[in-house]
Amino acid sequence: MNYRFAYRPNYDLYSATTWALFALVAVAVPAGIDLPAQPFQLAALFCTVLAIVRIAQAALHGRRLALLRGRPLWFLDLRSFRRILRRVGGDDLYLGHGFEWGQPQAQAAFDLAKRDVRSIVPARQGESLGAGWLHGIGADREQPLTLPLQHAMGHTLIVGTTGAGKTRLFDLLIAQRVLAGDTVIVIDPKGDRDLALNARRACALAGDETRFRFFHPAFPDRSVRIDPMANFTRPTELAARIAALIQTASGSDGDPFKAFSQMALTQVVTGLVGTGQQPNLLAIKRYLQGSVEELLDRLLSDHFRTIIADWDHRIPEDVRTARNVETRVAKLVAFYRRSIQSHPEWESPAVEELLQRYEHNREHYSKMIASLMPIMSQLTNGVMAELLSPRRIRSEDQGISDTQTMIRRAEVVYLGLDTLTDGFVGKAIGSILLADLTAVAGERYNYGVSNRPVSVFVDEAAEVVCDPFISLLNKGRGANVRLFLATQTLGDFAAKLGSTHKTRMVLGNCNNLVALRIKDGETQEYVAEALPRTRLQYLMHMQSASTLSDAPMLYSAGATQRLMEEDAPLVPPPYFGALPNLEFFAYLSGAKVVKGRLPILRWPEERP
Ligand SMILES: Nc1ncnc2c1ncn2[C@@H]1O[C@H](COP(=O)(O)OP(=O)(O)O)[C@@H](O)[C@H]1O
Numbered sequence: 001m002n003y004r005f006a007y008r009p010n011y012d013l014y015s016a017t018t019w020a021l022f023a024l025v026a027v028a029v030p031a032g033i034d035l036p037a038q039p040f041q042l043a044a045l046f047c048t049v050l051a052i053v054r055i056a057q058a059a060l061h062g063r064r065l066a067l068l069r070g071r072p073l074w075f076l077d078l079r080s081f082r083r084i085l086r087r088v089g090g091d092d093l094y095l096g097h098g099f100e101w102g103q104p105q106a107q108a109a110f111d112l113a114k115r116d117v118r119s120i121v122p123a124r125q126g127e128s129l130g131a132g133w134l135h136g137i138g139a140d141r142e143q144p145l146t147l148p149l150q151h152a153m154g155h156t157l158i159v160g161t162t163g164a165g166k167t168r169l170f171d172l173l174i175a176q177r178v179l180a181g182d183t184v185i186v187i188d189p190k191g192d193r194d195l196a197l198n199a200r201r202a203c204a205l206a207g208d209e210t211r212f213r214f215f216h217p218a219f220p221d222r223s224v225r226i227d228p229m230a231n232f233t234r235p236t237e238l239a240a241r242i243a244a245l246i247q248t249a250s251g252s253d254g255d256p257f258k259a260f261s262q263m264a265l266t267q268v269v270t271g272l273v274g275t276g277q278q279p280n281l282l283a284i285k286r287y288l289q290g291s292v293e294e295l296l297d298r299l300l301s302d303h304f305r306t307i308i309a310d311w312d313h314r315i316p317e318d319v320r321t322a323r324n325v326e327t328r329v330a331k332l333v334a335f336y337r338r339s340i341q342s343h344p345e346w347e348s349p350a351v352e353e354l355l356q357r358y359e360h361n362r363e364h365y366s367k368m369i370a371s372l373m374p375i376m377s378q379l380t381n382g383v384m385a386e387l388l389s390p391r392r393i394r395s396e397d398q399g400i401s402d403t404q405t406m407i408r409r410a411e412v413v414y415l416g417l418d419t420l421t422d423g424f425v426g427k428a429i430g431s432i433l434l435a436d437l438t439a440v441a442g443e444r445y446n447y448g449v450s451n452r453p454v455s456v457f458v459d460e461a462a463e464v465v466c467d468p469f470i471s472l473l474n475k476g477r478g479a480n481v482r483l484f485l486a487t488q489t490l491g492d493f494a495a496k497l498g499s500t501h502k503t504r505m506v507l508g509n510c511n512n513l514v515a516l517r518i519k520d521g522e523t524q525e526y527v528a529e530a531l532p533r534t535r536l537q538y539l540m541h542m543q544s545a546s547t548l549s550d551a552p553m554l555y556s557a558g559a560t561q562r563l564m565e566e567d568a569p570l571v572p573p574p575y576f577g578a579l580p581n582l583e584f585f586a587y588l589s590g591a592k593v594v595k596g597r598l599p600i601l602r603w604p605e606e607r608p
């Protein structure tokens, strides 16, 4: 039987002491008694050698036991951080230090967990909550843990309760990607001051603090202005970007109000683009609720100007003399209809698009877009108008950005969404910005942007999960976008997405999983199930005794030991609940499980 409990008491120490005593006796005896000294000297030598061997073994075992006490928090200064990064190399992402967690580690943990660990090793005084011994199992073989960047394309899900270390892990990863020159986008629904601060510090570390961009609706003075409608190849794209914000009762795209709103948006955006106007949120809202005549007037005039030479002198009489814009448009439309009868090639898709709106019953129209208008208002009210529909006065306005600019300039953008103040608006901003990013990153060729990698970090990811988010997850690899999603529980996702099916779609897209301390039982189960399984051994003791009633003197007894084996999770659910702060289990590239701990980056003191 090769079953051995690795954390037995330190018997080697007893043995060492005994051999040492023998050695002493062997030295002492010949001095007192008149016997030949040589055999005793030889015996003393023999005992000393054995004592030394045992002392070495005892020291080794003692060290292993001491490691079970866990570690204090680990602060990493920037010089050591850079040294580690050099060692890790540019093709890998550094995730902290740790060791691979396989069957031997699972077995050791299983054996320890069966006993009272504190009886084997006294806990460190005043240490934080958590089972430090989990890391102690392999702490003597600690190495830098790495994730190949190629595999990070498969996205990474980070799960952990408040205070477990999600933000510290983000710090570590953000700093690396900033140093590597990626475009970095940090989406922070709840607004963690540290996250913004550390992203800025990372830019300073990389030697260019101007790469940092701060966006936060609650601080409009300091906030960069972002136009989420700046990039598109077709008007339908922008329409879909906004329509995705409409929450339908059924949660499906088949909702007639949503479908109508999307059509209405397409008409307006087409009109704006056709007349050479920037289709930002403010303009879209104005033409959605206002009359369509002004837009149609411009569009038709522009249209005729391009197809009819000297149009301004050949405007039909009834159009020229129309007293107001309504009559003028009515006459223009009539002229358009007449002329495409004789010149079918004069038909314009943009005009046709807008004519649908023009000819639609007004009352019905307002009823159908009733769920869209509040969204448009919220995105264009007060400070939002300037923040999300910025007017570009100079072409290179430093206070304005958009996804294309972010990628081109390798910006590091912190997006505070302030969902605590207004959940809906925060989520809406996150959604349209992600949709914009998906469009640009997915079709870089169309937008003429470099293939610079984009790393996106989303804290409290369940807060902003939405359809564009899901399509970014799907397209990520081809688009050279790496997503890192942090969440406290998986139930949050199911609650926001409305179905476990969608939740699995989202999470199934993450090839890498980092589990910090998890409080929620259901999440612990989910994570444990996502990891591989292993086989654990244990000894089964059986004792039996029997007497026969008709022959009470015939007594038999037996004791047997059997080595049993059972199938078990590599990391059972309760372990996730027992992790100390900043410690984690991770399942990397769907291939290996590691146990790790995170350093806290120690930034230099800053001048206020
Ligand atoms: N600079 C620091 N000094 C000491 N402890 C820290 C420091 N930064 C973070 N911690 C500890 O690390 C833990 C993880 O913090 P954090 O990453 O912000 O958690 P999360 O984002 O998961 O809520 C916290 O419990 C905190 O006590």
Ligand SMILES: [Mg+2]
Pocket (backbone or CB within 6 Å): 163, 166, 167, 192
């Ligand atoms: Mg946090």
